[in-house]
Amino acid sequence: PVNRTRPADIENLRLAVRTFDDGLAATLAERFVADGTWQVPTLIRVRTQELCDDPAFADDPDLRFMGDATVRAWKAAARKFAAFPPEARETFRAVYRRQLELTKLFDDAGVPMLAGSDCSGAAWVVPGASLHHEFDELARAGLAPLRVLQMATLRAAEFLDATDTMGTVEPGKRADLVLLDADPVESVDHLHRIAGVVRAGRHYGKADLDALKARVAARA
Template sequence: MKKSFQACLAFFISATFLSCQNGKSEQEKKVYSTATVITAVNIIDIHNGSISKRDVVIDSGRIKEILPNLPEKDWEDGELINGEGKYLLPGLAEMHAHIPSVMWNDPQMEETLFLYLSNGVTTIRGMLGHPLHLELREKANNNEILSPRIYTSSPSLNGNTVTSVEQAIELVSAYQKDGYDFLKLHPGIRLHVFDQIVKTAKEVGIPFAGHVSTLVGIRHALESGYASVDHIDGFLEGLVPESAHVNPTENGFFGYNFTEKADPDMITELAQMAKENKVWVVPTQSLFTRWFSPSSAELLAKEPEMQYMAPEVIENWVNSKRNLTEGADYNADQWEDFLDIRKQLIMALHKEGYGLLLGSDAPQVFNVPGFSIQHELQAMVDAGLSPLEALQLGTLNPAKYFHEEGNFGEIKEGASADLILLDQNPLEDIKNMQNPAGVLVRGKWLSRDTIDQKLKALANKFEEPKI
């Protein structure tokens, strides 16, 4: 009996050894046969910028394994993507996006969502919510549509939509019950109404984010616990000493009118307040380097990415920029000073604040969805961040913001397969983020050819008919 048991044990060990020697188990081979594998790709560790050459196995929308050069026979039936000489990094989050208020199957919706994906934006935080977006979010989460992952705000809470304490209680409670991810605050809210919004939001458990009303002020806003302050709104006004006796409602475009009165020595205080109260900031700096810049509206309108927007949209953008920057109250020298203060704020909030999130406010004036994230990355580098730090604002930080660390925003086993494949290293030049070789959105591969074909079809739709 003893010899029989030993013989069986020896056979089992031998069989197991031979199975291992012959490669993967039948179950693992079956997984590989349905997988997408990116071979011999340079993986960028978004935490520290280190690079390692690996094979990435993707199955069921997730990163199954990251392995050194497996034999090709292990996945001979799977979809292979040659990553030789290319670079892989996590998909980006656009943390100040706008989504059309149309049905999920409307062509405009499909086109907008694809524009985000075309530049590697695989997560969006919609900043002007609508009931239709709740259905859209679920369809995206269930992979029923081709779309970035979606988080959506409530409809706007502003000085016109919420004018009383009673309205604040009613709307905040209703939006939380409806299932919106957070409340969107716009300007014009009176202080006592704002305080009720905050009180009710904390009671029912829904975050709030967005603009800072002039009657609230940045210090009170930070102490109230915004999830994020967008556009760096209210910060420049917060740099004006009380001794200046300014009327806060005369601040102009995000504090532009107070540029010469701002005291940069007060920046550290505001950054530390943001840190103490755990308030993220979304700069949307490209809004100010494009829409609010002295650059020509006509030249911006001729940029290649504008071909993907309807002609009437471009015309509206041109008029909007002219109206904002061609008046007597606007001059290029003051804009330079204004932009310099914003850059100082960005660096202080990055180094001494709670953290920054990547967002461009697309589609806004001359900010085409997807493409505008490239302008925002460049703006962050121009403000003093390294390319790696700029990329972290759109990867690691959004995952932390949404309490989804390990689920997206980095390349690791078990994470969602939201990835960008690049021809060149973006850590050497942030411009290398442009024109990705391909994008994976929850495991679905969009090759460069596929992206180009869809973009061409969109451009043809808006092309003027030839007579």
């Protein structure tokens, strides 16, 4: 939105919100299913665009992994966004709500979807951490925890045509695992409770992961 500064641009967004049609969206979803067209909602990317001045972004502790120049640029974008008149910012929020609705509609229709964050160059989108934010946004859209888990694992392997080596935990498949201390099928929140990682057969406990993150933050 910081690049959509003309009144005509904002009016186009209002028109898109006002004329959104569930029936037409369902027809599109049916076409996607029939054609095998995959979708990656990247809701966290949309959220950082449409709610750029949300204080939670500037207070995110994961900003320590980004360089100072990058954080300054992101804060400058947020200040520019905050200068939009209230009615324009409400339009942006309405657009985001429609994106959530569309994601749920696609999921209900069986559109194949993946979890992703489109982090390259995006304000407030921290690589790695943003995928966890995406999990939360998918839950906000109404997707079931199992569906979110599959979008980050099994479905990704299916899209890559790599289910013979990844996507599920089975003998003979790659030993690349994220270990959790709670059941992710019960709640999307449990996807954040990482107890360890196995990468190429090597185990990294929580202390190892904390040390790795500390080194990354020190170099930022």
